[in-house]
Amino acid sequence: MMKAKVLIATRSFGSTSQKPWQVLAEAGCETVRADMSQKMTEERLIELLDGVEAAIVGMVPMTARVLENSPGLKVVSTHGVGVDHVDLEAAARKGVIVANCPGANDQAVADLAIGLMVAIARQIPIVDQDVRSGKWGRYHGSELWNKTLGLIGLGRIGRGVAKRALGFDMQVLAYDPYVDEQLAGAIGVRMSSFEEVISAADFLSLHAALTEETRHMIGKSELENMKPSAFLINTARGGLVDEEALYAALVEGQLTGAALDAFAAEPPIGSPLLQLENVVLTPHIGAHTQEAIERVGVLAAQNVVQALQTGEPIHRVV
Numbered sequence: 158m159m160k161a162k163v164l165i166a167t168r169s170f171g172s173t174s175q176k177p178w179q180v181l182a183e184a185g186c187e188t189v190r191a192d193m194s195q196k197m198t199e200e201r202l203i204e205l206l207d208g209v210e211a212a213i214v215g216m217v218p219m220t221a222r223v224l225e226n227s228p229g230l231k232v233v234s235t236h237g238v239g240v241d242h243v244d245l246e247a248a249a250r251k252g253v254i255v256a257n258c259p260g261a262n263d264q265a266v267a268d269l270a271i272g273l274m275v276a277i278a279r280q281i282p283i284v285d286q287d288v289r290s291g292k293w294g295r296y297h298g299s300e301l302w303n304k305t306l307g308l309i310g311l312g313r314i315g316r317g318v319a320k321r322a323l324g325f326d327m328q329v330l331a332y333d334p335y336v337d338e339q340l341a342g343a344i345g346v347r348m349s350s351f352e353e354v355i356s357a358a359d360f361l362s363l364h365a366a367l368t369e370e371t372r373h374m375i376g377k378s379e380l381e382n383m384k385p386s387a388f389l390i391n392t393a394r395g396g397l398v399d400e401e402a403l404y405a406a407l408v409e410g411q412l413t414g415a416a417l418d419a420f421a422a423e424p425p426i427g428s429p430l431l432q433l434e435n436v437v438l439t440p441h442i443g444a445h446t447q448e449a450i451e452r453v454g455v456l457a458a459q460n461v462v463q464a465l466q467t468g469e470p471i472h473r474v475v
Contacts, residue, residue: 167215177454267317273416307358
């Protein structure tokens, strides 16, 4: 039996199922759960990582400073796909294995992306509140049927959204420099340029990773090139969108609405987007279904156990 201390620094791990905990327990791991009700600073994280060999983390700051001051740390598995909160270069320098959980929450995020399209197009949050307050008005929303969906990113989640959109008889265009036309065509998607996808889309849905190259990839000029009748959907990372430019575009009528599950700062306290009725906002819940949380937790635990036992996790990033 392996004896290793594992820090759990995410609220979601094992919150819908005991299976993730069982994976660690059966491998002989000792788990330490961080109190996530407190702000996770670098100093606090360094303290929590003292004597820890592995960590399963949500959106906590796994910075160079944290990694350099955690000499016993061997493995970090993110509780999800994104690794933009982990300093990968510092991890490589320190010999810390970084793993993630691709594929475990794809269906959940794809479901939410479609749900947000329907919600903003039919103004569901507004009419829900109207009915609750005794109003019985008529809002003329927009249909998804026969519209053009533009996807920025055609990875697992993007492909899941595309397959669902085809059920609405939508025409699906996508931009992804890492996906070839043959793969896209096999699922009914036409690859196109970044500029064409933006200008042609009635619904523009973002499914790209956040990197220095993709940060603010949707900014003032891109928003100006969208149809005034279009909707922007973001279930990926908030940093993909210049939120100041988005606010201005929504106020000035450069596009009809937006639905956001990710923000530059989370929670988006004080954001002017909170004041707009033509925006639907959700608290980064794309991956948060009971089924997805169980799958992600099990895979994160398996990453840790396998990396500690063999030196190689199931899904290695670094």
